[in-house]
Amino acid sequence: MLRLTAGRLGSLLSRRAMAPLSISNTRMASHGHEVSEQADMSVPLYWDRRDTPLPDRPYQDTLSDADKSLKQKEKGPWNGLSNEEKLALYRIMFKETYAEMKKPSNEWKTVVGGILFFIGITGLVVLWQRIYVYPPPPHTFDEEWEAKQVKRMLDMRVNPVQGFSSKWDYEKGQWK
Amino acid sequence: TQSSAVVETILSCCRPQYHSPLAARCYSHGKQETDEEFDARWITYFSKPDIDAWELRKGMNTLIGYDLVPEPKILDAALRACRRLNDLASAIRILEAVKDKAGPHKEIYPYVVQELRPTLSELGIPTPEELGIDKA
Numbered sequence: 587m588l589r590l591t592a593g594r595l596g597s598l599l600s601r602r603a604m605a606p607l608s609i610s611n612t613r614m615a616s617h618g619h620e621v622s623e624q625a626d627m628s629v630p631l632y633w634d635r636r637d638t639p640l641p642d643r644p645y646q647d648t649l650s651d652a653d654k655s656l657k658q659k660e661k662g663p664w665n666g667l668s669n670e671e672k673l674a675l676y677r678i679m680f681k682e683t684y685a686e687m688k689k690p691s692n693e694w695k696t697v698v699g700g701i702l703f704f705i706g707i708t709g710l711v712v713l714w715q716r717i718y719v720y721p722p723p724p725h726t727f728d729e730e731w732e733a734k735q736v737k738r739m740l741d742m743r744v745n746p747v748q749g750f751s752s753k754w755d756y757e758k759g760q761w762k
Numbered sequence: 763t764q765s766s767a768v769v770e771t772i773l774s775c776c777r778p779q780y781h782s783p784l785a786a787r788c789y790s791h792g793k794q795e796t797d798e799e800f801d802a803r804w805i806t807y808f809s810k811p812d813i814d815a816w817e818l819r820k821g822m823n824t825l826i827g828y829d830l831v832p833e834p835k836i837l838d839a840a841l842r843a844c845r846r847l848n849d850l851a852s853a854i855r856i857l858e859a860v861k862d863k864a865g866p867h868k869e870i871y872p873y874v875v876q877e878l879r880p881t882l883s884e885l886g887i888p889t890p891e892e893l894g895i896d897k898a
Contacts, residue, residue: 636859640818640822664845675851679851685890
């Protein structure tokens with residue numbers, strides 16, 4: 587966290603440079619360090635939830651004069667309200683409609699893309715490692731050595747029933 | 763018998779409505795509440811003449827929490843409660859919630875709206891489709 591207080595920063599930098607930081611200054615002055623905003627959980631909250639349709643408070647708490655007169659009109663017969671007025675009353679009470687709440691996002695594309703991207707980077711790292719980090723392979727992997735190894739295995743009759751040597755035709759001297 | 767059902771309903775009005783419904787508990791013993799009793803209880807709840815906004819919200823939120831789509835007659839009582847509270851927005855919200863509760867069973871919501879049509883016309887409650895808020 588930042589150790590410098592607002593005062594020290596202000597004296598170090600010019601006023602203009604401080605402008606983007608000025609929003610946090612008011613909080614820094616009282617707390618001495620940055621604090622993120624938290625919802626006040628001690629008052630009725632608003633929410634948009636499919637399983638809890640009616641939240642503790644309306645969305646719009648402070649109403650304009652037009653809204654207030656509309657609320658007065660709401661006390662009378664609703665047949666006298668136009669569709670626009672009914673929609674306005676809904677929007678005063680609620681932030682998102684159910685359709686807006688349930689709207690799918692494209693977040694999954696970002697997630698899958700991110701996964702593949704980092705797998706790709708990992709692939710590059712592994713490739714670089716293979717080229718620049720691995721020591722030369724042991725001499726037992728040379729072609730000549732491996733050929734001698736195969737001959738020795740066949741001479742020993744390794745797995746002659748169903749395995750290795752069973753695949754070699756001893757009469758013809760070739761693989762079956 | 764009929765008289766005992768009437769007595770049950772009257773008593774359920776006087777009884778404080780803070781106990782959980784019988785239908786939500788999986789008792790192996792004890793009386794299972796029938797669908798009619800469940801409906802009657804909820805209609806009585808919303809039909810309270812001086813129902814307040816908190817009770818409406820609590821009732822609706824609880825009802826939507828159950829694993830069922832409420833009967834049109836319960837919703838009728840709830841919509842009339844909204845009318846008594848001068849709350850059109852909540853009435854529309856209730857219809858949205860019912861449609862959402864039906865989930866993949868797309869034939870339930872049109873049936874409910876059809877059953878509620880007289881009430882909707884009488885009170886002047888638009889369906890979300892009529893306001894165009896059924897699509898994001």
